Amino acid sequence: MNWTHRISKMLPIFGAAGLLAVSGSALAGDNFHSKYAPMFEPLPAIAPIPGNNSLTPAKVELGKMLFFEPRISASGVISCATCHNPALGWSDRIPRATGHDGQVGDRNTPTVLNSGFFGAQFWDGRAATLEEQALGPIEAGIEMNMPLEQAIARLKEFDEYKKAFAAAFGGNGERQITEANVAKALASFQRTLNTPNSPFDRYLQGDLSALTDQQKRGMAAFADNGCLACHSGPALTDSNFHAIKVPGSTDVGRFAVTGDEADRHRFKTPTLRNVAVTYPYFNNGGTATLGEAVQVMGREMLGREFNKRTVDDIVAFLHSLTGEMPDVSIPALP
Amino acid sequence: MNWTHRISKMLPIFGAAGLLAVSGSALAGDNFHSKYAPMFEPLPAIAPIPGNNSLTPAKVELGKMLFFEPRISASGVISCATCHNPALGWSDRIPRATGHDGQVGDRNTPTVLNSGFFGAQFWDGRAATLEEQALGPIEAGIEMNMPLEQAIARLKEFDEYKKAFAAAFGGNGERQITEANVAKALASFQRTLNTPNSPFDRYLQGDLSALTDQQKRGMAAFADNGCLACHSGPALTDSNFHAIKVPGSTDVGRFAVTGDEADRHRFKTPTLRNVAVTYPYFNNGGTATLGEAVQVMGREMLGREFNKRTVDDIVAFLHSLTGEMPDVSIPALP
Incomplete structure (x- = not known):
């Protein structure tokens, strides 16, 4: 059939x-x-807000910083905004995504616009939520190519990020710089991109x-x-x-x-x-x-x-x- | 001595x-x-305006489009704004510039901020003016890696660029899409980045x-x-x-x-x-x-x-x- x-x-x-x-x-x-x-x-x-990640201005602002942050890529020049380019409909207008060292992926970059309304993320739905999706491109070898541990360590170098994570998640800013919170902040920012x-x-x-x-x-x-x-x-x-x-x-x-x-x-x-x-x-x-x-x-x-x-x-x-x-x-x- | x-x-x-x-x-x-x-x-x-390139809003607006335009790079993902990143002081905050296919250049990316006040461009002064400087990174093999002829041809594919070049330089928009005018528009935009x-x-x-x-x-x-x-x-x-x-x-x-x-x-x-x-x-x-x-x-x-x-x-x-x-x-x- x-x-x-x-x-x-x-x-x-x-x-x-x-x-x-x-x-x-x-x-x-x-x-x-x-x-x-x-x-x-x-x-x-x-977009709909999940119960376990309330949408706050501090999270959105932090998520925006992280979205434009190229220093959580191995080359230091690729950020989420490289392929999800605000100048190009938050996508890249080339057939297939081009990432670390010019490697070309298998699929077209989906726009992040209105992605908070989707019930599944990525072309193949391998993530159910924006939170599950957010970290994938950072560590993907053909995208930003940075192990998440390194990305977290790099963010911890900056006092401004410690402050921004404390503002978004409360408590000790340095300890709040975690993979889960990076994902929550990025997801929060994306929920405003409608x-x-x-x-x-x-x-x-x-x-x-x-x-x-x-x-x-x-x-x-x-x-x-x-x-x-x-x-x-x-x-x-x-x-x-x-x-x-x-x-x-x-x-x-x-x-x-x-x-x-x-x-x-x-x-x-x-x-x-x-x-x-x-x-x-x-x-x-x-x-x-x-x-x-x-x-x-x-x-x-x-x-x-x-x-x-x-x-x-x-x-x-x-x-x-x-x-x-x-x-x-x-x-x-x- | x-x-x-x-x-x-x-x-x-x-x-x-x-x-x-x-x-x-x-x-x-x-x-x-x-x-x-x-x-x-x-x-x-x-910044000082040269006699042969009057500063107009239409040129600045066109220059801004070109500055953020990654499709005049061979990979389709590198624009002037990749290394001269507005989020990073219009530079890149890495030691040496990283361009096409992840190639690393020999020198640190200079900020474009206030570059209209410089009497020479590039670290070695190989361009005297912003107009002379503007096209270099587009065709440089380790930067955007696109022959200028191809860059011009690509811009000509878009009606919006034809209109923007006509607005900036008068006459027939398609014929105004030239290397010299790309340089003039980019230089005009940069003269506002102070x-x-x-x-x-x-x-x-x-x-x-x-x-x-x-x-x-x-x-x-x-x-x-x-x-x-x-x-x-x-x-x-x-x-x-x-x-x-x-x-x-x-x-x-x-x-x-x-x-x-x-x-x-x-x-x-x-x-x-x-x-x-x-x-x-x-x-x-x-x-x-x-x-x-x-x-x-x-x-x-x-x-x-x-x-x-x-x-x-x-x-x-x-x-x-x-x-x-x-x-x-x-x-x-x-």
Whole structure:
């Protein structure tokens, strides 16, 4: 049984792809809004906060310092912000991540924007939470390549970090510089990196003029063709794993984590929030444009060929998912 | 003839090192200010503008985009801001610059802060102006490693850059994307990266309480011991070249540029502006602390051993040279 057949069962009944015709006057009206808006969720300004890591300004500020800190990498020049670059949609806009000594990884860098809304982290979900995710890239040999013990020792060299950890976690600052607290601070900072108030969100909240007619047609095509089966919820991801083979990829995906044959070629549904500014696409970053990505998704996941007008409409809709970028000033590091 | 002898001729008559004694009441008064303040120059907010590159907001904005643009590097992840990191005093706080594929260069990354006030660029002065300097690191094999032709071609892929070059230079945007204009825009941005209003500047401008007594003693020791012979002018550099051998360095310095034996081991006097936040020190970045650096300079350039009190006083004074950091938001790149 291939994935296309499985997903078809989850979908509402729909017409042949690309044959949807919604007139301009219908798009402008309340009926269209009341039909489609309830299928989607606007993005809250702050991601859900876990019970064991309260969100405080001191943790967020410390997390920001750590996010921009290159001295917890072996080379001294790579920080989280190198690949999750605020200038590039908090990603890197190259096909596959490039880290320590120019090594190129296997996968495309996911944006950290809105990552607090995800129920799983990394393309293969090998971390469930931002806290579990945060330390991986520091010690990964092809990313920052620094053993965590060394990273902790380096942070302890700075009085400013001792103060910042004391402010964030109380007690003795030096003793609070631990792997667990580095993870908590980084996760707290990331929970503030959200992009609400996109044209799409404003439309959902009742501003009928926030989307163009083409974007509304794309929104309808997105819903009617079943994209919502996986790209659902406030971040337009179900945080679940689905088998997909995109052009050029031989990556086994979640199989490498679980060893379960059912997980072969399964990847976490990526968020579509800000997808227009987080190119290139898919686990291998091998697809350069949104138009190509929409066609691949139609073919691979839905078993259909979208016509040009439908592709263009969906691409226009996807552009409406670009929200307000977080206003993050560059911290002055010690 | 060694350098210590040469520099001694340029110095005013001074007492034995470390034996200067200025009383607290003398430090507080107008007499001290009127004696020492005129030897120094406060930093203007904008660096001198050359006649052939007027400073405009459009050029500065474009220069900022280019400064943060990693896609004009071969790896796609190294930008000017990688080594001239705004979080780290617009430098990198590692001994020697680390660039393409983790290659480590021979010299310490100079801060770009206040670089518009320098009469020569790079440690060896191989560029006279910011415009001449700007393109070097893009094509340097151990830095960004991208041939300029490729960098220009890559920028031309983006409509946003076409618009930004048209806004900055007029006419047809695509045709304005040239090496010369990339250099002009980067230089324009750098001319805005200045750090006025340090405690030292406020003191020079009449706020007698802007410096502590220790900093005033350090200012007097700095002047009386002859440091001003080379560290003069608003950026505390004469932009001239002086022979120096710092611990661990075998670098021939300006000799490699001119082939002139007289230039062997000569380096450009580095700015002392923000020196407290631009560690480590010297051409090889081999000296970690300001205290060590002051001792080395006393020994190498002035032929004297500063006592501990003088070192501490000068270090306190050097801390007063940290100014207001430029408020630069991270640009959203195309």
